[in-house]
Amino acid sequence: MTSGVLRPAARDWTGTWEAAPSGTVPGLPGATVRNVVHTSVGGSAVRVRISNRLGTAPLRLGSLSVALRKPGATVTADAVAGSLRTATFAGAESALVPAGRDLVSDPVPLRVPAAADLLISVHTPADSGPATYHRAALQTNFLARHGDHTRDENGRAYSATLGNWYYVTGVDVFDAPAVGSVVALGDSITDGTGSTFGAHHRWPDRLAERLRGLPPGRRLGVLNAGIAGNRLLRAGVGPDALSRLDADVLSRTGVRALIVLEGVNDLKGTPEQLDPGAFEDAYRRIVRRAHARGIRVIGATITPYGGHGAHTRARETARQAVNAVIRTGGLFDAVADFDAAVRDAGRPSRIRPAYDPGDHLHFNDAGMRALADTVDLAALTPRSVLP
Structure with missing residues (x-):
């Protein structure tokens, strides 16, 4: 693209x-x-x-x-x-x-x-x-x-x-010092579960803080389309990611970029989804539809959840395979490697203890900041030339 x-x-x-x-x-x-x-x-x-x-x-x-x-x-x-x-x-x-x-x-x-x-x-x-x-x-x-x-x-x-x-x-706001908006499409991790109540410390909030430091020619508003319990491949809490793409992403105002963090609830849900090809197909369809609207798409790797009650060896193998597709499959305009940013070096199937609020799945404020800091701001918009 x-x-x-x-x-x-x-x-x-x-x-x-x-x-x-x-x-x-x-x-x-x-x-x-x-x-x-x-x-x-x-x-x-x-x-x-x-x-x-x-x-x-x-x-x-x-x-x-x-x-x-x-x-x-x-x-x-x-x-x-x-x-x-x-x-x-x-x-x-x-x-x-x-x-x-x-x-x-x-x-x-x-x-x-x-x-x-x-x-x-x-x-x-x-x-x-x-x-x-x-x-x-x-x-x-x-x-x-x-x-x-x-x-x-x-x-x-x-x-x-x-x-x-x-x-x-x-x-929406009128006459903002910005070039558009970026949508974060995701589940409870994007919705903010684990972060401090009322503090605006979800990772999309932290991303907005970073973007406000850019010049207006590269600044974006941030739209949080996270739904706790949401899935990529089938309805969970709310419609699946593909079914809600038009309403929650493509029809929103001034969208220039999309960050996709979806899939952990498919891996650990009932029924479990363990075929990396199904994930790849869904991601590819999201990218195709976004590109048709001129929207750049950043794929985020699925974060670890070892130690959580739903974690199994088979699901971990599938997570690693899906992340390999995200990193090397050429599907996305860029990749935000959330997995690499937050995993425990000694136990890579788990979140670093410093980022874990205790459920081994979601992220505390420090973990949310680590996710937001992983996003390459230059990948969201091309470098602009101010008039």
């Missing part, structure tokens, strides 16, 4: 945050959910993606607002005074989202910094059936059980907390 020269986006939209739908839960009729999301890049306006992708009936939105979170208010739902904006959909404050669909708001004029918390408040006045959500937010979100509190700057009405993101699955 050949790559042209990129220039900083000129007054265009860039993806700054994503949460891939992982399932449904009962809706919250009459309530308001205040979702807290963390930007990777900033801009002069925002727009919000609301999802009813996994719902079975039209989703009625009563109102939606966006605000900056009050600095230091990590356990409250308070907004920065004067920052709250009501979002519209085709000019209307309420909207109906068909079952199986997403809906993107009109632009909301609000200057948003990079690495900032946004409060996205959604009021659902009636029962619209199962709610599309992202289960593992690793972030405290807030619930006002009764009434429309989307316009409240003060968070007192939000008397309950949630560990999930409801309905909100994406945020």
Whole structure:
């Protein structure tokens, strides 16, 4: 795949945050959910993606607002005074989202910094059936059980907390100092399991920190499409990686690059998948579809999980074979060798103890940083020539 020269986006939209739908839960009729999301890049306006992708009936939105979170208010739902904006959909404050669909708001004029918390408040006045959500937010979100509190700057009405993101699955920013976005497609490792709750220490968060240090002609927003329990070859938690590729990667805003870390749940799941050829075929199909959209694809090797209850010698042999395909098969534009970065030199089927939160599968904050540091930033975009 050949790559042209990129220039900083000129007054265009860039993806700054994503949460891939992982399932449904009962809706919250009459309530308001205040979702807290963390930007990777900033801009002069925002727009919000609301999802009813996994719902079975039209989703009625009563109102939606966006605000900056009050600095230091990590356990409250308070907004920065004067920052709250009501979002519209085709000019209307309420909207109906068909079952199986997403809906993107009109632009909301609000200057948003990079690495900032946004409060996205959604009021659902009636029962619209199962709610599309992202289960593992690793972030405290807030619930006002009764009434429309989307316009409240003060968070007192939000008397309950949630560990999930409801309905909100994406945020774009306008006129970002960046050339687009990179999507991390993965499972619980990408979703952040093992990292510190509320600290934004998932490896895609750490990657965003690194990218913010680059000049605008090479900077990217980071979109986390990780779903705990997700698989490459068959449905697990959420659709399989190929089935959700369009919705969670290819249709997202300004995507320039994709990092694929999928496969460990296929190896250790039921039924187990041990044929390296099946993995190779799935990776090849992901790359082909991404290349058709001009998106570069970085393949990440599957990390060790020796010592975990699901680990067996046969599965380890298969993991090594799949990693050999990723490293030497010529499938990807570049490789991020996560396995080499985090394995224990003395016991290469296991994670280094310094990176292991105790389950021998996921990563603590130090391990997440090691994964992010393995990504070659130059592989995400070609070197740009600034105008």
